[in-house]
Amino acid sequence: MKELALMKGNEAIAEAAILAGTDAYFGYPITPQSEVLEYLALQKPEERTGMVVLQAESELAAINMVYGAAGTGKRVMTSSSSPGISLMQEGISYIAGAELPCLIVNVVRGGPGLGTIQPSQADYFQATKGGGHGDYHLIVLAPASVQEMADFVDLAYELAFKYRNPAMILSDGLIGQMMEKVELPPQKPRTSEFDQSWVITGKRPDRERNIITSLNLDPELQYEHNLKLKEKYNRMSEDVMFESLHCDDAEFLLVAYGSSARICQKVVAVARGRGQRLGLLRPQTLFPFPTDELARLAGKVKGIMAVELSTGQMVEDVKLAVNGRVPVYHYGMPGGKVHSPDDVLEAVEENFIGG
Amino acid sequence: MTEEIIIAGFGGQGVLSMGKILAYSGIMQEQEVSWMPSYGPEMRGGTANVTVILSDDRVSSPVLQSYDTAILLNQQSLDKFESRVKPGGLLIYDPNGITRHPERKDIRIFQVEATEEAARLKSRITFNMVVLGAYLRVRPVVEYDNVIKGLKKSLPERHHHLLPANEKAIRRGMEIVKEAKLTA
Amino acid sequence: MIKEENLVYRRTPLMTDATLSYCPGCGHGTVHRLIMEVVEEMGIQQDTIGISPVGCAVLAYDFMDVDFSEAAHGRAPAVATGIKRLWPDKFVFTYQGDGDLAAIGTAETIHACNRGENICIFFINNGIYGMTGGQMAPTTLEGMKSSTTPYGRDAMKMGPPFKITELIAQLPGTHYVTRHAVHKAGLVRKAKKAIRKAFEIQQEKKGLAFIEFLSNCNSGWKMTPNDSNQWLEEHMYPFYPLGDIKVDGKLVKDVCKDLMQKSPVTT
Numbered sequence: 116m117k118e119l120a121l122m123k124g125n126e127a128i129a130e131a132a133i134l135a136g137t138d139a140y141f142g143y144p145i146t147p148q149s150e151v152l153e154y155l156a157l158q159k160p161e162e163r164t165g166m167v168v169l170q171a172e173s174e175l176a177a178i179n180m181v182y183g184a185a186g187t188g189k190r191v192m193t194s195s196s197s198p199g200i201s202l203m204q205e206g207i208s209y210i211a212g213a214e215l216p217c218l219i220v221n222v223v224r225g226g227p228g229l230g231t232i233q234p235s236q237a238d239y240f241q242a243t244k245g246g247g248h249g250d251y252h253l254i255v256l257a258p259a260s261v262q263e264m265a266d267f268v269d270l271a272y273e274l275a276f277k278y279r280n281p282a283m284i285l286s287d288g289l290i291g292q293m294m295e296k297v298e299l300p301p302q303k304p305r306t307s308e309f310d311q312s313w314v315i316t317g318k319r320p321d322r323e324r325n326i327i328t329s330l331n332l333d334p335e336l337q338y339e340h341n342l343k344l345k346e347k348y349n350r351m352s353e354d355v356m357f358e359s360l361h362c363d364d365a366e367f368l369l370v371a372y373g374s375s376a377r378i379c380q381k382v383v384a385v386a387r388g389r390g391q392r393l394g395l396l397r398p399q400t401l402f403p404f405p406t407d408e409l410a411r412l413a414g415k416v417k418g419i420m421a422v423e424l425s426t427g428q429m430v431e432d433v434k435l436a437v438n439g440r441v442p443v444y445h446y447g448m449p450g451g452k453v454h455s456p457d458d459v460l461e462a463v464e465e466n467f468i469g470g
Numbered sequence: 471m472t473e474e475i476i477i478a479g480f481g482g483q484g485v486l487s488m489g490k491i492l493a494y495s496g497i498m499q500e501q502e503v504s505w506m507p508s509y510g511p512e513m514r515g516g517t518a519n520v521t522v523i524l525s526d527d528r529v530s531s532p533v534l535q536s537y538d539t540a541i542l543l544n545q546q547s548l549d550k551f552e553s554r555v556k557p558g559g560l561l562i563y564d565p566n567g568i569t570r571h572p573e574r575k576d577i578r579i580f581q582v583e584a585t586e587e588a589a590r591l592k593s594r595i596t597f598n599m600v601v602l603g604a605y606l607r608v609r610p611v612v613e614y615d616n617v618i619k620g621l622k623k624s625l626p627e628r629h630h631h632l633l634p635a636n637e638k639a640i641r642r643g644m645e646i647v648k649e650a651k652l653t654a
Numbered sequence: 655m656i657k658e659e660n661l662v663y664r665r666t667p668l669m670t671d672a673t674l675s676y677c678p679g680c681g682h683g684t685v686h687r688l689i690m691e692v693v694e695e696m697g698i699q700q701d702t703i704g705i706s707p708v709g710c711a712v713l714a715y716d717f718m719d720v721d722f723s724e725a726a727h728g729r730a731p732a733v734a735t736g737i738k739r740l741w742p743d744k745f746v747f748t749y750q751g752d753g754d755l756a757a758i759g760t761a762e763t764i765h766a767c768n769r770g771e772n773i774c775i776f777f778i779n780n781g782i783y784g785m786t787g788g789q790m791a792p793t794t795l796e797g798m799k800s801s802t803t804p805y806g807r808d809a810m811k812m813g814p815p816f817k818i819t820e821l822i823a824q825l826p827g828t829h830y831v832t833r834h835a836v837h838k839a840g841l842v843r844k845a846k847k848a849i850r851k852a853f854e855i856q857q858e859k860k861g862l863a864f865i866e867f868l869s870n871c872n873s874g875w876k877m878t879p880n881d882s883n884q885w886l887e888e889h890m891y892p893f894y895p896l897g898d899i900k901v902d903g904k905l906v907k908d909v910c911k912d913l914m915q916k917s918p919v920t921t
Contacts, residue, residue, distance in 0.1 A: 179736070293532050
């Protein structure tokens, strides 16, 4: 029989991290994601797999421990929530610049500032457009269920190592705190099958020394490095992932990720029950964004509405993809308030049906 | 079948764990489940609530505006959620400490004197199990055997000696639940 | 060819051929060389990983022929922690300046020391921010002029100079804490012994070894190398006295008294 568990999203991430053969986790407590470190501490992963778990003195220290550890070519991760992720941006920029694979989990809460601990999707820009200084992108995965919280851990590592790039799981307080049935994968060994030639192990006589750095004082070299990164980000589009719900015959289309996508699933079901041809495109990767699929659908539908827990962030990427072909609307509650299916249905009526 | 439930009351009444047992019970009979709590400082002594969804199909929105069943265990929760029960839905409450009773005519309303019963059982912590028993009697969405399995799953091993007391409380809840007579 | 028995000095094999980016007369190059000599003599090049800071030594990896990770400003002890926790049998050292270690990275320094990370921290104290052009550092002496304290450091406004070495010596995680200088041959020999000891402590997994090196910064101090060495002895020695502070996990000095010491006012 399959191993089924009832777990919070945060716990599922933690368990999946152990099962994915994670070598080290460095983190700092913050609501609503503290269960990740708490669960790991309780599980004694150092006995289960030899995984290192360390509570750092700050998010700043945690991300820099990740930077150090990721240089050893192993599977390393951290998790936090919005204010903590802001604090990590310096380190994330260095990790992107030095092209280190690692996993960063953001269980988003409402901001700006200390904000609220309630769920939000207002860190979309920060996650998908870089976040720290310089021209860079993270690979961004957006789980919409506890099952995906678990599944995306290993996937994030696979993509991070494929591209030598930091990957982020962009979740929120709703998915993090919610419990659902989850089928856990089997235990992976703690070994990496990826290219280790760049890793710092101590210089062996048969190779030049390996240096992990994001510094290029020579502008020509920095220029070339940035072009190389850009080429890498372009290549990532081959790994775009999305889920389509009733998109084939849709007259109107919702675009939503994560918790908003769950809410929109109900909206689509209710609308279909009323005979309205509503569809839902759910990006599972936010970077790369399903631009081509949206462009294709834009040729078939009469209007598109981005639904997100913010005043409008992902909607900009939707507009870029749609490129003016059909009207694009935004609906979403910001600041930690969560829209209900009824709220979204009202916006659907207003923009599509009545409009 | 899809059953959308809100359980709300004071922090410390076992609202969240009752929801968890219900969710586990659903898993035991191969249902899809979700359990979505209110969280934050309000959990510490203030109001707590949890939305539980049991379904034969994939669960869509864990966030709901209206519910098939509301299990409401203090006045604030009653005031907040009575209006959000779907017409034809179910409301179960403990009359202990309630000054304004539910008034809706388009839903079924049941009372369970769980506070009193838990005191009679000399086991105040089984309060939530009395309530669970009452709910299962009125809405047998999960089979009794699966509830016991769910209970076992959600209790840490070190608390398994409490299983008989909890089972007894569930059965008592099933016995004492009664349809409320509306005075209005 | 020089016969082996007549050889008095040779190029350190583990220093690369890159031209040092340090100002002539500065102590950085000497400390680099000493670390590489010890790594070579212990035969641990294959197991050694360095962490370079932000500051004058940001390019330390260009000069020392070992694997390196270049940290963000102040974060070297956290980076070292990450590496050491995954490679507990490798030798991990950070190489940091005073601004990096004792200002922006104070939290990382103190917590790595408190956890007793089994690493070596090599700390270059020249009382100034060298790379950015001579601004005030946490270790700048009272009255000392810098580009951001052009009239001298005023302790009432900017706080007194910070003796982080005496501070971390009091933490249970530190095993060996000592202060050295490298501007004279005798001092260089002593400093090398201390570096060797620090790596041996790491080999024996005894805890954190922390060495502060007083260095001149002739450019930042706007002096000739000779004058700056003399200035170092006259002004830095009284406040940052050379010698062991903690040995075998035991304090050998009254560090509380040292911490309370008022900085001499230099002009």
